[in-house]
Amino acid sequence: MGVNIAATEAARGRHWDKKERVVLVGVSTKDQDPVATRQHLAELARLADSAGAEIAGEVVQNRQTLDPATVLGAGKVKALAELCDAEDIDKVVFDDDLSPSQAKRVEELTGRMVLDRSGLILDIFARQARTRESKLQVEIAQLEYLIPRLTKMWTHLERQGGGIGTLGPGETQLETDRRIARTRLAKLKRELESMEVARGERGKQRKREAFSVALAGYTNAGKSTLLNALTGAKVLAQDRLFSTLDATTRKVWLGHESPDATLSDTVGFIRKLPHHLVASFRSTLAVVAEADLVLHLVDASDMFREEEMRVAHDLLEELCGRDLPRLVVFNKIDALDDADRQKLAHDLPQAIQVSAAQKLGFDLLRENMRSRALAWREERRSKADKELDKALEELELLEASGG
Ligand SMILES: Nc1nc2c(ncn2[C@@H]2O[C@H](COP(=O)(O)OP(=O)(O)OP(=O)(O)O)[C@@H](O)[C@H]2O)c(=O)[nH]1
Ligand SMILES: [Mg+2]
Known part of the structure; x- marks a missing residue:
């Protein structure tokens, strides 16, 4: 088995090309109750499905704490191994983050x-x-994730082959792999940086001219559907996690006398979004960080909407800071009954309820964006006026002093 090749292939995602049978693993601990574990496993199943895998089994364990060596306890790992054989499993997917040595x-x-x-x-x-940009961003994140794992993978095979202490050609291979990976990483980062510079310039230009609204929220909340419905864009929207990886910006009409405005769609959030991804997608997410208004879209029909809202809220604060101008928009209200809609209105009266798919609630949403756009223009005008006044004052002073 060419381990390093296998690892690289894995990192590139090619191993999902045919339907692979996977087993999902979750652990409840004193820090995470069984309900949360179930909920997270349900989401892991959707992730696996979005990755094109077939879910062939689940293993759940209750423990005080995670086992430091194998996450699951020894008995449970044995049961897992048996299940893998019985069910002809290709891969095991843990909901918890694994250290390279635990995975090994x-x-x-x-x-x-x-x-x-x-x-x-x-x-x-x-x-x-x-x-090109999202491919670069993903590959950078993959390499960052892979490089520390290359070492461990090596140690692991060395031991398996019984070659303890025989640091021969293999080590060279590992060193070569790591060097190649690092060189490639550096090259990709440079390429991404030059793209970011170009994007930044374009973005600044646009921002000066229009009130910018960004859609943000949990993956699958309906961001792309809403962008399409409000602007006539044709961004892919589907019942899959992470359909959108690129920021798309379109003009949006907010009503009479409104300043020009743009609406941007961008990559979604999820619980435990890998930090390498957040880092390498920062230029895409800059659309959100620099927006004049962020619409935090929430799938109101999702049974886990509260956790999803909190996760997205926390990520938004982390990325954009606390004083982000934000408006919560509950989407998919067509899938709710009256009582549930009333509950939402009661719990969060300032939020807006819409159905992107059925174009419900758009008048109120537009009106809300419009009033904020008008306030934004006023503020800019008064700021410009003040700057002009200041400049005139300075000029007068200069003249008065005989300059
Ligand atoms: N019932 C209902 N379904 C909706 C509504 N809006 C979106 N959807 C569905 O929700 C799924 C996800 O929609 P997207 O627009 O792709 O969601 P997204 O937030 O862009 O998702 P990612 O880009 O994958 O993060 C699709 O199957 C949509 O048809 C809605 O108002 N009502
Ligand atoms: Mg989308």
Whole structure:
């Protein structure tokens, strides 16, 4: 087995090309109750499905704490290995983040490749990347994730082959792999940077001219559907996680006498979004960070909407700071009954309820954006006036002093 090649292939997401049978693993601990574990596993199943895998089984364990070596306890790992054989499983996917050594240990014990949530999300991103920029961003995140794992993978095989202490050609191979990976990473980063510079210039130009609104929120909340419905864009919208990886900006009409405005769609959020991805997508997410208004879109029909709202809220604050001008928009209200809509209105009266798919609630949403756009223009005008006054004052002073 060419381990480093295999690892690279895995990182590129190619291993999902045919339907692979996976087993999902979750652990409840004193820090995470069983309900949360179930909920997170349900989401992991959707992630695996979005990655094109077939879910062939689940293993859940209750423990006080995670086992430091294998996350699951020894007995449970054994049961997992048996399940893998019985069900002809290709890969094991853990909801918890695994250290390289934990992944390696479980691989040894099950004889299957082991992924964690971050690895799976990276795979989906790799599958969904369409543009040069998003491909670059994904590959950078993948390499950052892979490089520390190359070492461990090596140690692991060295031991398996019984070659303890025989640091021969293999080490050279590892060193070569790591060097190649690092060189490539540096090259990709340079390329992305030059793209970011170009994007930044374009963005600044546009921002000066128009009130900018950005759509943000949990993946699958309906951001692209809403962009399409409000602007006539044709961004791909589908019932899959992370359909959108690129920022798309379109003009949006907010009503009479409104300043020109733009609406941007961008990459969605999820619980435990790998930090390498957040870092390499920062230029895409800058659309959100620099917006004059952020519409935080929430799938109101999702049974986990509260956690999803909190996750997106926290990520938004982390990325954009606390004073982000934000408006919560509950989407998919067509899928709610009256009582649920009333509850939402009661719990969060300032939020707006819409159905992007059925174009419900758009008048109120537009009116809200319009009033903010008008306030934005007023503020800019008074700021410009003040600057002009100041300049005139300085000029007068200069003249008075005989300059
Ligand atoms: N019932 C209902 N479904 C909706 C509504 N808006 C969007 N959807 C569905 O929700 C799914 C996800 O929609 P997208 O617009 O792709 O969601 P997104 O937020 O852009 O998702 P990502 O780009 O994957 O993060 C699609 O199947 C849509 O048809 C709505 O108002 N009502
Ligand atoms: Mg989308």
